[in-house]
Amino acid sequence: MAMAGPDIEQLIREAFPDAHVIVTDLAGDGDHYGARVVSRAFAGKSRIQQHQMVYAALKGRMGEALHALALETAMPT
Numbered sequence: 001m002a003m004a005g006p007d008i009e010q011l012i013r014e015a016f017p018d019a020h021v022i023v024t025d026l027a028g029d030g031d032h033y034g035a036r037v038v039s040r041a042f043a044g045k046s047r048i049q050q051h052q053m054v055y056a057a058l059k060g061r062m063g064e065a066l067h068a069l070a071l072e073t074a075m076p077t
Contacts, residue, residue, distance in 0.1 A: 002030045003065045008058070009035075015057030016041050026070065034070040042075050 005023045012021050012035065019039035026032045035054070042050045050073035055062050062069060 002067070003033075003061060004030065005033060008033060008066065008069075011059060011061075012037055012054060012057050015053070020076070026068075031066075032068040032070075033066070034072070036072045036074070038074045038076055040076060042073055047073065 005025055009021050009023045012023075013019060016037065016039040018041070019037050021038075022036045024034045026034050037050075037054055041053065045053070051071050054071055054073060058066060058069075
C-alpha cells in the first residue's frame, strides 16, 4: 500500500520539529514523491548523512510503502 504525502510529511516533522518540509507527488500516482527538508539538525552533516537522517525518520517505509522519494535537504539560511 502506498503512503500519502501528508503521512510522509508527518513522519519527517516528528523527527525534525524545526523543519520546513514540502512534500510533492511527482507523478500523481501516490507512489513517487519529492521532499524538500530544511532543518538545523543537518548542521555539520554531509549530504549523504542528511539523507540518511530523513530515511531513518521514515521508519523503514522507504522501499516498502514508499516506492520513490527524490530528496533535497538543506540548512536554513
